[in-house]
Amino acid sequence: MEPLLVFRFLLLLLLVAVASGAPAPDGDLYYNASMCHKPFTCGPNVDIHYPFHLANESSKVLDGAVPSSSYCGYPGMAILCSANNTATLHLGNVSLYTVQGIDYANKTITLADADTLLLPSATCPRVNRNVTIPKSPASMLEFSAADTGYLSFFFGCADPRPPPGIVPINCTTGFFDDGSLPSYLAPTADAPEGDWFVRASCKEVYVAPVLKRLLLSPEVYGRLGSDGGYGELLRQGFRLTWDPSAGPCVECERSRGQCSYDQGGGFLGCLCSDGRVRTPDCGAKKGDTKVIAIGLPVAAAVLLLLLLVVSFLYVRKRRQYKTTSSSRLLKHTASGGTPRSRCSSNDLESGGSVHNLPTHLFAYEELEEATDGFSAALELGDGGFGTVYKGQLRDGRVVAVKRLHNKSRSCRHVGQFVNEAAILSRMRHPNLVTFYGCTSSRSRELLLVYEHVPNGTVADHLHGPRAPERALPWPVRLRIAVEAASALDYLHAVDPPVVHRDVKTSNILLDTEFHIKVADFGLSRELLDGGGNAAHVVATAPQGTPGYVDPEYHRCYRLTDRSDVYSFGVVLAELVSSKPAVDVGRDRGDINLAAMAVDRVQRGLVGELVDMGIGYVEDGETRRMVTMVAELAFRCLQQDGEMRPPVREVLDVLRGMQREGGKVEDGGVPRSPDTVHAPWDSRSTTPSVSQ
Known part of the structure; x- marks a missing residue:
């Protein structure tokens, strides 16, 4: 990096530090702190606290400036604790789901269809709706991509020949009153081979989210369509996640505040530990101004010292480069007689990320001698754009030498050679072929050298x-x-x-x-x-x-x-x-x-x-x-x-x-x-x- 660019970068860091350290003016609104900091337990294993909130405790959180239906917590994350200590959550205005557990560390909540949980464990529940999550700002919950698989249900299908990947439902107990028409399910959010089959042949189609790790387990996968198969998946529920950085609350929480929203999902303000309401965050606490006044000059001095060190290292590196231009290291460019200037970054798969990766540089004459002049008798294989020869180096090592065909010296093929050298030069694993090096960009041909694997x-x-x-x-x-x-x-x-x-x-x-x-x-x-x-x-x-x-x-x-x-x-x-x-x-x-x-x-x-x-x-x-x-x-x-x-x-x-x-x-x-x-x-x- 050029010294001028380094200086600009460090100056930017200093300006950011000054801007972020400036104390915010005090707000003139207050809130009822007792409501927002009180955790609650519903049932044996559901702990409810921020960013979740109790549905029946929404009130006039902010003093005189907002509607009485405001609350502290995220939109769409209101939990209702019933008289029998069952925690439930609404997704939209209709669908009610039982809360199985909340993992605050990983920011996930596990839900299950409340109706499904009421059925005996051996039955096959009749899925009759899709799971729909309100979009932001009405809700900050979304499906967890890492944890969520899907079961697609096709009820009352006229075509008896389903596409591959669709499993017949052969339950003896459950609620499949579709006359003589068969029903199917598939472990994916869409029909595996064309949705024409679904639209033309089936009366109803629903998609239910499930836990991916259970769906992919061989024990469950093998009996999806039988009694106790997919029903157990539905009873285990599905997982949603929330992401604080996706909404306006991220700055507030960084300042150790909690966010308040209205019932429509509108952001009202940041609720701070001193009882005040500020926007967008809680700013600096009283007494922080003195710390900032002392800390900023110190930070500036440290950044200036860092600038001097980086500049010194840069100058020394430039001098070393001039004295080692004849060293036996290849800076990866498009070699083999094809100047890099004629090959675009699209031709070289590794783009601009590999130019400074060093590897051992072989003389062309040494490899020509090792392979007996690239003798056909030592040929190990002939690929689409290169030939591999067996060779023996002067130090006794038996190697495989890959040589680019003359007819294949396009930018694309040279780029693949360079890409292979760049990637293998930084890889060390007992089950990856060892890369020994290659020839120079000034060599008459581009040659890659590997260990010889003989079997x-x-x-x-x-x-x-x-x-x-x-x-x-x-x-x-x-x-x-x-x-x-x-x-x-x-x-x-x-x-x-x-x-x-x-x-x-x-x-x-x-x-x-x-x-x-x-x-x-x-x-x-x-x-x-x-x-x-x-x-x-x-x-x-x-x-x-x-x-x-x-x-x-x-x-x-x-x-x-x-x-x-x-x-x-x-x-x-x-x-x-x-x-x-x-x-x-x-x-x-x-x-x-x-x-x-x-x-x-x-x-x-x-x-x-x-x-x-x-x-x-x-x-x-x-x-x-x-x-x-x-x-x-x-x-x-x-x-x-x-x-x-x-x-x-x-x-x-x-x-x-x-x-x-x-x-x-x-x-x-x-x-x-x-x-x-x-x-x-x-x-x-x-x-x-x-x-």
Whole structure:
């Protein structure tokens, strides 16, 4: 950062400190403090206090200046405590819901339909309304995206052939008086495959929110349409959240005040601890002026000292840069004969965030010598825009060298090379391929250097050229799943998060001990917003390999970490079935392995999916774990990204199965001699163009 910019930034901080420290003038309105600071308990487990308030205690809070129906608390958060000590809350003017609990630390409230709670536990309640939350300013409550799943109910449907993903309701007890017409439910807020079916065929459609963690649990998911299935979900309720920063109350609460609103949701003022009413906040207390008068000069001196230190460090860094211009570090630019000035930030996936990441710089001549002049005899694989060669460096290390094709030296392909180098240079994980470095931007060719992983890919051993040698036993497949999930969990947890975007079995390499290394980061993307900050989603054109690409990514052009979860679900299906992700030789409905896996698990026909060579029939424990992995793949392959579990949860489930099944014995791992060099397929192809 330039010294002038640093100075302006620090000056701005000083001005903000002065402005925020200035005491506010005293207000001339007062309120009844006893009403706003009194907590109340309704029943055994519902503690009611700010920002909630008792519905029957709204009164003339502010002295003479506001209507008599004002209260202290948030709009839409009035709780009624009945004579039998049951806490209830209205959503809108009609719907009444029972309060199951309030978590003030996480700012959530759990509600359940009051009518549903009155029914016996084994019945199937008849849902007859949608849950509607009044919009701000009438209410500050909203659905908690992290905690909320949805059940869509379709009653009295004329078409007996529902789309995939819709479950028939086969309850023997309940309130389904629709004559002979069937009813269905689906674990999503919309019909899974087109709402024409719902509009044309069903008499009624309702959507009920439920707790997502219960909805996604295998125990509940498998019996949604039977007695005691979805009814238990409805009785457990759903979760709403409130966000103080979403309304005008944030400044008031920062000053330790409490907010007052009228019945229409209009903000009236900030109720302060001294009994006064101020707007927008409580300002400085008496006696704070002296502290501010002393503190501001001190703060100014500290900021000035900080400015001098930053300026000194900047000058020293500039001098060091001039003396180390010939050092063996590559500042990531578009190399390989394509000047960066000719490549836009859209061509380089990593944008402007990777230019200063250093990595080891190799001389082109050293790598040419290591690969015997890029000999065809040492070729490991030929991808869509690059060839991978085996080589041996002068220090004895065996490496894999990726070389960009002459015909592929477009900005986009160079950008993918640079992107891969930038991301891998800062990653260290036992299940990620180790990146050793690359050539200079002034080199005649751009070359990337990795560790050599000698035992082919997982795809080779499942359904490729290595499959006939010996089928991978189930414990090895489970370990592959655990290690691959661990690598993805690491990528999603770094700051900023990284989405691999091309997770597939041909990008998962195996060493001689059958431990894995995830490779090929050319399409990977840091999740950053326009300001360079970590984000949960970015907008970009879909890329990846057919059969593995998240369908929601294709529909919405929104990339999230759940896109990797979908691709990993396909990998799990391959580990269970030994089938490729796409096979036009299969029946039309089974060409896509993801669709085939979802169909078989949904219909309880996991046996039709499984490779019988892994002990599914002979060993009961193996059958149980294989079924659990297939069900986990089903969860990962949900069309709605929000319905998929995060990769950390997937990893925890897989590790739990691995602990139960015991570790792989050395004798159970098929060995592979170091002299066998299987091709490394580094292709990541799609007709789409990424931003």
